[in-house]
Amino acid sequence: MQRIRLRYTKRGRLRFTSHRDFQRAFERALRRAEVPMAYSAGFTPHPKVSYANAAPTGTGSEAEYLEIALTAQRDPDELRELLNESLPDGLDITDAVEARTSGLADRLTGSIWELRLDGVTVEEAEKAVSAFLAAETVEVERRTKNGMRTFDAREAVADLRAARPPADRSQDGPCAILRLVVRHFTPAVRPDDVLSGLRAVADLAPPVPVAVTRLAQGLFDEETGTVTDPLAPDREAVTAAPSKAAGLTAAKTPTGAGSA
Structure with missing residues (x-):
C-alpha cells in the first residue's frame, strides 16, 4: 500500500x-x-x-x-x-x-489567516488589534452542536496585526487587512471568533462580511511565531532515501571493481 x-x-x-x-x-x-x-x-x-x-x-x-x-x-x-x-x-x-x-x-498545530475588512480604515483596525492583544482574556460565544459555548479567543492568538491591502488589489473605499497567526487549541479558535473578540474589546464591526482566507497551516514554531510546511519531512525523506541507497551500493562495491 x-x-x-x-x-x-x-x-x-x-x-x-x-x-x-x-x-x-x-x-x-x-x-x-x-x-x-x-x-x-x-x-x-x-x-x-x-x-x-x-x-x-x-x-x-x-x-x-x-x-x-x-x-x-x-x-x-x-x-x-x-x-x-x-x-x-x-x-x-x-x-x-x-x-x-x-x-x-x-504537524498541523497552527494556521496563518488573512482577513479583509472592507469599510474599515487601517487606523481603526490597528486600534482594535492593540486592544485585543493587550487583553489577558477575550471571552466570546459560539453556537456548537451542544448549544452556546463561551471560551477565550485571546490565548490561541500568537500574532495579529493590521496592514494596508497590496497595491495590486482593487478596492472601493477604506480597507484593512488583518494577518492572524493562531495555534490549534481545543476548542479551536477560528477567525470569526477573533472578529467577535475585536467587536467585544473595541466595538470593531465591519459593515460588510469579512473575506477570510487561510494562507498556511503546519507545525507552529514558537521561536519564529509562524508555521512550517507539514509536507517538508516527507519530501526530505524521499530525497534522503536514494542518497542512502547509493551509499549502501558504494559500500558493497569491492575496491577496483569494474577495472580491466
Missing part, C-alpha cells in the same frame, strides 16, 4: 462549499482519474481518505491537507495532474508527496 499526501485549495466561489461537498467532489475525481484506491472493510466500504483540519464553510484556503491510501504505486506529481483535470476550478491540488513519515495531523 502506498500513501500520498495532498495539499489543496478552496478559492473563489468554491470557498462556500462545505466539507461534505468537497468530499463528494474529491471522491468523484478519484473515480474519474481511475486512482487505485484502497478501501475500508465492512458492509459499506469507503475509499481510504483522511482529511485533516478542514477550514470552515465560507472561508477560502490555500493550505488544506488530506491523505489517500493506494493499492498500487503512482507518481505523486502525475496523480496531482490527473486529479486536477477532474476537479472543478477553485478546488486545486497544489502539492503531492509520498508519505514517508507518520502523523500528518500532528
Whole structure:
C-alpha cells in the first residue's frame, strides 16, 4: 500500500462549499482519474481518505491537507495532474508527496489567516488589534452542536496585526487587512471568533462580511511565531532515501571493481 499526501485549495466561489461537498467532489475525481484506491472493510466500504483540519464553510484556503491510501504505486506529481483535470476550478491540488513519515495531523498545530475588512480604515483596525492583544482574556460565544459555548479567543492568538491591502488589489473605499497567526487549541479558535473578540474589546464591526482566507497551516514554531510546511519531512525523506541507497551500493562495491 502506498500513501500520498495532498495539499489543496478552496478559492473563489468554491470557498462556500462545505466539507461534505468537497468530499463528494474529491471522491468523484478519484473515480474519474481511475486512482487505485484502497478501501475500508465492512458492509459499506469507503475509499481510504483522511482529511485533516478542514477550514470552515465560507472561508477560502490555500493550505488544506488530506491523505489517500493506494493499492498500487503512482507518481505523486502525475496523480496531482490527473486529479486536477477532474476537479472543478477553485478546488486545486497544489502539492503531492509520498508519505514517508507518520502523523500528518500532528504537524498541523497552527494556521496563518488573512482577513479583509472592507469599510474599515487601517487606523481603526490597528486600534482594535492593540486592544485585543493587550487583553489577558477575550471571552466570546459560539453556537456548537451542544448549544452556546463561551471560551477565550485571546490565548490561541500568537500574532495579529493590521496592514494596508497590496497595491495590486482593487478596492472601493477604506480597507484593512488583518494577518492572524493562531495555534490549534481545543476548542479551536477560528477567525470569526477573533472578529467577535475585536467587536467585544473595541466595538470593531465591519459593515460588510469579512473575506477570510487561510494562507498556511503546519507545525507552529514558537521561536519564529509562524508555521512550517507539514509536507517538508516527507519530501526530505524521499530525497534522503536514494542518497542512502547509493551509499549502501558504494559500500558493497569491492575496491577496483569494474577495472580491466
